[in-house]
Amino acid sequence: MISEFLFHEDDASKEEKSNYVNLKIEIRQLLKSDFNRQVLSEILLDLRKDVSGDAQKRLMKLYQDLGLHQDAFVKLKSWRWEVISKGISELTQMRVEESYSFITKFINDKRGTIRKQAEIATVTLKNEGIDYFLDTTKYRISEWQQLKLLDVLRNQEDFEPPRFKAWLTSNNKFVVLFALRLIKYYNQNDVIASLIELIKHKNNQIKDEAIACIKEFNVVEALGTLKLVFWKSSVDIKISILGAITVLGTEVDLEFLRLIENKESNFLVRSKAISSINTIAPGSIMPKKGIVQITGNQIPEDIVQEPISDTEKDIYEPSATKTVIPSNDELETEQPTDELIKGPKNEEMEEDNEKLDIKTNLDEIASINLDFLPLVIDEVEETKSSTVTTELIEKEIVHDVSEITVVFEEIVAPFLEDSFSSFENTDEEQSSLDELSEREVAFIPIVIEDVTDSEKEALFHEEELTSEQKSTRQFEEAIEEEMAMMKPEQDINIGAETFGQMNFSPTIFKEEWIVEKKQDLFDETKEVEALNLEVVYDEVKIDPSNKEESSVSDDFLEWPFEETMNEEYNDLGNLPLEPSEKSTKNVVDQNFEIEAILRKLPEPKYYDGETILTMRLLDDIEALGDQREVPVLKELLQEAKTTCVIDRINEIMETFELEIQVQSSQKEIKPISAEFKPFSVFEDLFRTCDTEAKLILMDEIIDIGDEKEVKFLKSLLEDPEIRIREKAEPILEGLQNKLFHESLLFEPSLAFIDDSRTDKYEGSFLSQLLSFPNKIIEKLNG
Amino acid sequence: MRKKLFLAEDDELLAALLSYRLEKGGYDVTLCQDGKQMKEHLAHGIPDIIVSDIMMPYFSGMELIGFVRSELKSNVPIIIISSAGNEENVLDAFELGANDFISKPVSPSELMVRAARELNKA
Structure with missing residues (x-):
């Protein structure tokens, strides 16, 4: 049916025309039902997505001819946001232009979904919609929304973009941002002055977009402003500015870029500056990191280099820019000293060079005969190696090498190898550690060697402790010693360390041992009392008859209370329960104060399953019921076996009786029914x-x-x-x-x-x- | 004489619309809901032209092209319908032996023109 409507042509045959008229009548009848209208709307909207060209236009026309857009208009009046949104969407998809004025009202709707639909609709329905939208919108325009709007504009037929510079002065920064993007998209390059001004905008996004436009439109006039705002900008903006300077800049700007290279603290910005310099003036800065300068000298064959493992390579890599020292003649002719002093320009190398005390090196080296060049000095070992070489070598250096500022990194004199080998394993390790401490080694876990007791003692004496600290320390040691003495007589399967960690286990003492040790402990703890520390003396009660049982056995390792608790719980007939005899046998008594507190605590009551249920029921009755529950309570009273249940029932019944009395007394004054209407x-x-x-x-x-x-x-x-x-x-x-x-x-x-x-x-x-x-x-x- | 056209499209609404338009344009259209159905129809005879969607259940448009060209060894013109943004699929389809393509949303009139052109070539 829809197809016939869509593809009906005026020049059709008479038969087709009459068929078409009949269809019209039929469809009018069908559309009297709301459901049919809804279905037809859905079908047309669905088809609209799949067809294009003439068929799509016919479809939209059919939608309006059948009056289905009226339903969408009704939706706009709904108070539900989803209905309004759907209405707007339908009208937009079917391009119902007459809905434009109705939809534009929703542009500043507080409900985001409606607002966004209205924005799309406004831009879609009329070509001037974008003007209206940019003029009136007060809200944020999300990135996604901007993309969607741009997509709508791109697909708009006969769309002539307005001059978007008009919105660069908008109070809504999102409008400014969107306008900048549209300016860039539509290549509206008549906005140079505004763009330059927008570089100074406080909003980074706008600033960034303005820079992008400047770059796109090749606005050379903006270079001065770009340089001005550079230093106060964020890293991202700095990089954007450098990107723009790279495109727009000339050799005149190299000075500014070099300044950035030297002054800028951020690595990314500095790298970008270097990249810019090389783009403007190719080859200005050559790569230097990891470059080994080879000046024709070869390593003598008698220097045997041991293969270095990967780990060692990683550690020594930063300082391993080993410079082979050329002969003195070569130094004068081949390499300018400045470059040698400066060395590689990268950050790491500069840091290394700063740490290196060149002067010291030179003084040390001055005392060495360097005739056997090439000399190679390891930076790490320079101090120690120089000390050794000073002792061993008595010849003086011929040349005044102090004038030559060279990074000497390693000296391997063939005839000194044996001498060095003696201290390599000790001093070298230390020097490596020193070097590592200078570097960032925070990621390495700190490992401290265990200190023996004797060392501890020595440390204790060496440290300058206050008298109180010393006393505390002595007390701790005394306790440790006593704890160490508290070892079980029998051998147990677990290790001593595990035993020491079992703080929860009851401690067992031998009676005679206690007598011997008690006095010592008291004497020692007296010292602690002097420090105003409260000392609690624990006594151990041991039943002599249970000596064997109380001694440490495998059972000792088990949790002592579990069994006792279970026994107590099962024995419900003897409430309140006292701790069983067995449980008290091996348990250390608590001090009197604690016992007194414990006595004040209410003792637990344990019920069997049935009693628990009855008690719960009674609780519910008390909470929710009233005097009407009295008969039920009486029934329960007859069935009750335990005294606690009987007491509870009587208690509740008394409460209800009391309520009845209160109510009846109130009724005498004022009938309840007059005040409270019975509620159903x-x-x-x-x-x-x-x-x-x-x-x-x-x-x-x-x-x-x-x-x-x-x-x-x-x-x-x-x-x-x-x-x-x-x-x-x-x-x-x-x-x-x-x-x-x-x-x-x-x-x-x-x-x-x-x-x-x-x-x-x-x-x-x-x-x-x-x-x-x-x-x-x-x-x-x- | 009306030309025989097999149309494979899983979207019923679109299929009905295209079918109506093609029939009105003088084609004898056989409508298939997926590639599998089309394959069954092809077993009974090869049409003058095939129009097929790429993305279909059971037996995709790509498989269908492969089947027609490799197994049936037929040179029947094949026009594929692809969704927008499926350029890679279109290239693959051309490599497999498709003759033309039309992207969604489909313009029925455009499809008519393309079909007529392919038939003229053949």
């Missing part, structure tokens, strides 16, 4: 549910309803819905019968004796009984 749960539920649900709920009233529902059911007898009215009558009768039986079962006499309860039992047996003669009269009359 069903009444509340009926307010919110439909008829079917009401009918279902009414079935439940008989089962769970009480006197409160009687009044409610009576009100339902006048319900406008006939089904409810019809159902309410038998349910009311059923409920009244139920209440009648209940009142007989629980407290048959209560309603008659206590007049104060007649109000409460309104609608129950009593009220029914009272109304019964009236009913008979009514029936007789009726």
